[in-house]
Amino acid sequence: MASYNKVILMGNLVRDPELRVTSGGLSICKFTVASSRTTRDKDGNSKDETTFVDVECFSKQADTVAKFFSKGKPILVEGRLRLNEWESSTGEKRSKLLVVLESFSFVGTRRDSEENNYASVTPPSRESQKPAAFEEDTAVAVGAGSDEDVPF
Numbered sequence: 001m002a003s004y005n006k007v008i009l010m011g012n013l014v015r016d017p018e019l020r021v022t023s024g025g026l027s028i029c030k031f032t033v034a035s036s037r038t039t040r041d042k043d044g045n046s047k048d049e050t051t052f053v054d055v056e057c058f059s060k061q062a063d064t065v066a067k068f069f070s071k072g073k074p075i076l077v078e079g080r081l082r083l084n085e086w087e088s089s090t091g092e093k094r095s096k097l098l099v100v101l102e103s104f105s106f107v108g109t110r111r112d113s114e115e116n117n118y119a120s121v122t123p124p125s126r127e128s129q130k131p132a133a134f135e136e137d138t139a140v141a142v143g144a145g146s147d148e149d150v151p152f
Contacts, residue, residue, distance in 0.1 A: 005080040007099050009053055010107060011035035012074050019066035029062035031055055031069070033077060055079065057101035065104065076105040 017031040036050045055077055057065055069075060079099040088094050 006078070007081055008076070008078050009033055009035055009055075009099065010074065010076045011053075012072055013069055014052060015071050017066045017069055019062060027059055027062040027066075029057050029065045031065065033075060054096070054098040055101055056082075056098055057104075061101060061104065065101075068106070074107045076107050077101055078103045 011033040014032040014034050017029050019027060019029045021027050031054075033053050033055055034050050035053065036048050039047050039049060041047055065075075077099060079101045081097055082100050083095055083097055085093065085095045
């Protein structure tokens, strides 16, 4: 049977991320994202519905999230659902769904980015991602020849 497990959320952190490091050196960061939706009731009154989702991330992503995010900051999260099951101290079986982070994006205003030094981890522009061979070929194609070479 085929299956697909993908979650995409955008919201704000409910509290500062909690970072811990295992005895084996693995960084684990846990945080909660609040995502709101506004609906209208029968009378036309606005009503906010907020969902709180726990997120867990590991390794370098955990370190980055803990360093650059804090309570109230917006984040876009992509990941997968995982079911945690355990038995409480009273013997009750408990379970909880959470999102295991696969990737995330900084969202918000440029001002937010500057306040939190996001600029140091933003991806390079598309121009800087072009291979050198592409730039050379383009320069030759644009600069070579004269108007007489154009067939029209």
